[in-house]
Amino acid sequence: MVKAWYMDNDLSDQRLEHHRNPPEFISLDDLYKKTGVEYFNININTFTTDGVLDKIKKDRGYTYEDEIVCSKECLPNYEEKIKSFIEEHLHTDEEIRLVLDGSGYFDVRDGSDHWIRIAVSAGDMIVIPSGIYHRFTLDTNNFIRAKRFFIGEPVWLPYNRPADEMPCRKDYLHKLEKGFVDANINVLYVLKFLKLRLVKTKFSLDMAEGMIIFTLWYIALAYNYYK
């Protein structure tokens, strides 16, 4: 089960946990609010048939998938790859991983540039937004097997920090400033308010529902246009 915490500033072996003293854990809600990192819990025993992963893939347009195994035996150019994963970097696209076996740490920077460590193991699926500075390391088990997803043709290229002038970085900072959750909460408040008003003005519940679906559709269109 995933856990996330703020890291200490100790630069020794990155495969260790690196808790602060005392430890400062962070909930998945706060992780999303502070970084935009999303989390899904997937049942790895049933995911090929239960439809949960299929729905996520369909909703989010993940058209490509493959598997990566990080271990000395299985990863070509192991030392080099492990070194590049732990370098602080960003990508122009989301980094989407579903852990099937083993474990590891994804570290992401929050808005104040502090490292948050996300400990992932089997069943943990995380979506790291494009433009966020992050890194990956194996833990002391030295093994992880994960699915990688992508929208369209995969681009794995990391851009090491500093990459502050990249459009995806500016875009990410803009989203961070606006607040990852506030936008969703605002929409929910608007819809709740709308439903109350419509029902109060003697609209039938069905018509109110219809108006809300129309509003949602309109908001989605506007969002896609302006994002």
Ligand SMILES: CSCCC(=O)/C(O)=C/O
């Ligand atoms: C478990 S996936 C290996 C790490 C990786 O692919 C990546 O891009 C880290 O930033």
Ligand SMILES: [Fe+2]
């Ligand atoms: Fe990455």
Ligand code: NI
């Ligand atoms: Ni990467």
